[in-house]
Amino acid sequence: MTLKIDLKSAILALSDALDLVGVDDFQHGKRVAMIARETGLALGLPEKHLDRLVCASLLHDVGVSSTTIHQRLLQETNWGHRHAHCESGYRLLQPFAHLSLLATAIRYHHTHWVELPSGLAEGEALDSNLILLGERVDALVFQRGLENPLFNRVGIVEAVAALAGRELSPVVVDAFLGVAAREAFWIALVPRHVQRYVLDLPLGDWSLSIDFPQFGHVARLISSIVDAKSHFTAAHSLGVAQLARYLGERAGLAGDTPARLEVAGLMHDVGKLCVPDEIVEKPARLTPLEFSVMERHSFETYEILRHIPGLEQVAEWAAFHHEALNGNGYPFRRGADGLSTEARIVAVADVFQALAQERPYRGAQRAEEIPRWLNDFVGNGVLDGELVALACEDLDGSWRAATAVPSPDACVWD
CATH class of the missing domain: 1.10.3210.10 (Hypothetical protein af1432)
Structure with missing residues (x-):
């Protein structure tokens, strides 16, 4: 790279x-x-x-x-x-x-x-x-x-x-x-x-240049800080990153794009650091006011990452993970025309991994239950159907990518 x-x-x-x-x-x-x-x-x-x-x-x-x-x-x-x-x-x-x-x-x-x-x-x-x-x-x-x-x-x-x-x-x-x-x-x-x-x-x-593999380790550092915010999100960013890279490779994306997808996944929720703990861990439906606070996190992710020269595209892939093909996502209201394949991959990986984890308002879903949830999102115009099908064709592989926690010494940036 x-x-x-x-x-x-x-x-x-x-x-x-x-x-x-x-x-x-x-x-x-x-x-x-x-x-x-x-x-x-x-x-x-x-x-x-x-x-x-x-x-x-x-x-x-x-x-x-x-x-x-x-x-x-x-x-x-x-x-x-x-x-x-x-x-x-x-x-x-x-x-x-x-x-x-x-x-x-x-x-x-x-x-x-x-x-x-x-x-x-x-x-x-x-x-x-x-x-x-x-x-x-x-x-x-x-x-x-x-x-x-x-x-x-x-x-x-x-x-x-x-x-x-x-x-x-x-x-x-x-x-x-x-x-x-x-x-x-x-x-x-x-x-x-x-x-x-x-x-x-x-x-x-x-003010010196580090190569992309070195920055990948910094991105993993950032993800560990974000995921430590709540035990409900432990290793969430890491799972999204691994699944995003896995789907990028299965989709045949060329060059260093899968590695950049992994970085986008690692940092997609960095803006969630601004959300108070009591909202992140609330076991009930968020009030309109609380949800408006939660909605800020994708925008904050974008504002943080876009100022790193060379990561402008990665910033978009990371920050658009709550956008929807029908234009009803947040916070930019991007529709299908404004969402790249890479941004769509991160969105699928985010939903898949979140379903596989326990949340304060529900239990973790079993692997065989996840396709039904994902296809509901496809039917409602939120997620890309082809990418969801790609994730579900090899459900075991997608599950492992989304839930496996590698050793701290593991290096995937070469």
């Missing part, structure tokens, strides 16, 4: 996905990155160190996919289970050549300065503490209101100063107090400015 993906764009996309988990506290990772970087600048850190710090800050909550846990982390700074997501983030990033450089700082970003392991490298200890500083400041900003952080700065500065020597390094706090004296720092924390702040950073060492 010749397709190359920019790692910086992939990190920013992953950051956008993680930002969704906050629901109301949008752009948490980006504000933490800005707070940490500005304090690092005041400490005189070199540019390469600052770039690594920014990337670690953007991804520091990579172990969080639950909106409930995110809220507790913001509201209860010393919550007893706060280290669990740090360990999850560490494990998730360890296997990746570039992202593994961020793993240790993320592992200890909720560890108090006086409790950091004695053997931790000085740079990683500093990065962890700068991220913790960003977390503390952002929690206080959010609690007092994101509309005007400047107005609330005095109380925030006093609260942070009180943490020096215990949770935060005195050197870090002193540097932050110097940064906090500038009105521009607080004004820049509002959403439109912090977004531009991060996008304008060159992140030189991280």
